[in-house]
Amino acid sequence: MSIAAQPEYAGSASLRRIAGYGPAIVLLVTLILLWELTVSASQISPRLLPSPFAIVQALFDNWDVISGHTLQTLLETVIGLGIATLLGLALAVLLDLSSWIRRAVYPLLVISQTIPIIALAPLLVIWFGYDLAPKVIVVTLYCFFPIAVACADGLLGTDTDLLRLMQSMRASRWQILWLVRLPGAMPSFFSGMRIAATYSVTGAIVGEYVAAYRGLGLYMEEAAHSFAVVLVFAAVLVTAVLSLLLFGFVSLLERIALPWYQGAENR
Amino acid sequence: MDTDKLLVQGITRVFRDRRGALEVLTPIDLTVGQGEFVTIIGPSGCGKSTLFNIIAGVDEPSAGLVALDGDATSRRAGKSGYMPQQPLLLPWRTVEENVLLGLDVRHIPRKQALKQARELLKRFGLAEFAHHYPATLSGGMRQRVALLRTVLFNASFLLLDEPFGALDALTRLSLQTWLLDLWQSLHASVLFITHDVREAILLSDRIYVMSARPAHILRVAEVDLPRPRLQEHLAWEQAVRLEQELVALLMKEQRI
């Protein structure tokens, strides 16, 4: 069924996409209302679980401070995610070179994900200090893995008939990779990117727990130590919004890069 | 007389694995003359595609000789227009970008390649689809685009592996006519595989019948019909007789 070839339906396609978010919005609003009612009805202390309206209020009241921390965290996140993407792609190509390399390197990749941050932290601070580097490293560490694995799997799944066609045209190994296999792995790659984008902001915050002058992670610690729980939640809200925005950005990129991919349409 | 476009002599192919040896092709001999349209028909799984892979340079024979334009020693890859059964259009490329795929492999500059692709599309009536994506095309359209891709890569020797097999009867008929036009205007040499005996008779100058595995040539038939071919020619006496003979031969092989 051709959608792209019929321009008169293009407008309703976008409307349909916006309407597609309907259920999510309804669910979210319901949960928030339930939360608000529970908190005001019961005796839950606002120092333990603040009401959603109090959180939003606090966010607006303190926006001038929070925005600075948000920008810091956002910077760490996008730079880390960018490096993770390049690293993930490079590793996927590396793993694809030979099965020997794959067997040697894959376990190391898995191990890299199991190193607890508390072991890594002193090394990061002593070698890289308190500036951007340790946070970017933490984000990269957590984000490169889903990208590398997804892309590597995508490369594995190339159609053998297509490979034969390319070989009959006397295409070199690298030509086949660039012209056919990597583009063919893009749907898988974007799967991995969506996962990485979702975890990237959390990664930046974990990095800030290691070493930071600024950032939402540090802000949350300061607020917690000053018993200002509503601000902790406000920072969490910002984190959630950032994660959603990044996820949406990746989805947008996917829609640009893979317009024909039916999977993307259904999201 | 010119050298044959394709000379296949004594080709065998044995696949060895842990379980033993599988003999797919016992000595096969065939030729395709310059500008000739030759078809191979045979039961499913007899090894026609394996033979094609060898000719296209994607596989090597266990024994025997393959010569393209008299050359038996240089690499065969890249010297024929190879079209496997599936159109295999790249979904992320537009129709015109798919058509110039072979030129991309040859490092031809984009501007030049686009010009050639667009000319070809125009010449064969597909110009309006140049900017469409394969996902929006029908099966018949995709086969046509794949054929143009094949032809743009190599217009002198085409290896077509059941290109119309997955299409409905009416689409198949219109594509057969389209292919004949293409072949006529390019003066290409074609080696064609099909299951459909009538299709073979309609399109070809000569027909090779292959046996079931391990495959060898059972029969070579000349098609004594005028050119340019028309659908009506299939009703002619020599066509009907040939059809019956070939069908009977194939049925026997299929049972085995």
Next chain:
Amino acid sequence: MNSRARLLLTIALPVILIIVIVGVFVLQQRGATTTTTSSLGTTKTVSLTHMTLALDWTPNTNHTGIYVALAKGWYRNQGIDLQLLPYSSNINPDTLVSTGKADVGISATESVVSDYAIGQPVVSIAAIIQHNTSALVARADSGLDRPRDLDGKVYGGGGAAYEPAVVGEIIKHDGGKGVFKNVTLNVDPIQALKSKQVDFEWIFEGWEGIQAQREGLKLNTFYITDNGVSDYYTPTIIAGPNEIKQKPDLLRRFMAATSQGYEFARAHTQESAQILIDQNKGAFPDTGLVFASQDYLSPRYADPGRKWGLQDAAAWHGYPEFMLSSNGILDASGKPVKSMNFDALYTNQFLP
């Protein structure tokens, strides 16, 4: 749009996003630094020695003197450009100081003793608060009215090795058995008490204690120095042994400015609390807590008539000995340490 255009766009968009974010960040940074340099007025053209101080916690009233000295330019007067290294939950100031990554830091007696035991010694060069202000607390309505009532109850602690030993000794001192359930607390200690998830905790009167009062939570407070534990210093300012050997003059100048700051904080409660708040924009959403805490702490930095920071030998022998004898201090391989040269743990030589 053909595949080349799509490829370019897919790469260009993220790159543009990153550039935009970096750009906004850099602009904001530049905006922030111009406002701070203009508030400092004329700066000396003399080159300053860069120095780092590692904080032990997010900024609080224990650190007031340092922030006062920073705000009033007293470190610059001593030729020091002091940089505060922020608190990190994953790495403690003792490690930074002993590896030379920080010149000085903030720590506590228990940590200084532990550091010596595991072979990464630091030296305490000043006591920030002269007398210990910590206490074990339980809810007033819990029926736990004296330390020996804490037997068999749930203790919410910080996960340090010496805690169970020391808390046990306190209970035994009151005639109890010293046996209780030890859990590591990762949440707001006041909420933990309120929710009855833990029965008692070890807190600082000057911060959590003040906050509990402000929230109306009534507590039974057992000051640990009233319950069998010798008085000791927490927090203290620490420096590494190498630093002491190689840069004694720098440390002397540092302590001169720092004690100036704390002496000021002793005398000017309101103003110094305000400086603490202003130097850490946004870190103290509840400024009332800061003022109340500063009111409590300012007179306690040192006893009246005594200069700030001075350390007595008794504080460095009594409690450390107590920790060792209760098997609370472990060496690098996990075995309890039995003896130690306590005099190596501290020095007053840098105090003005």
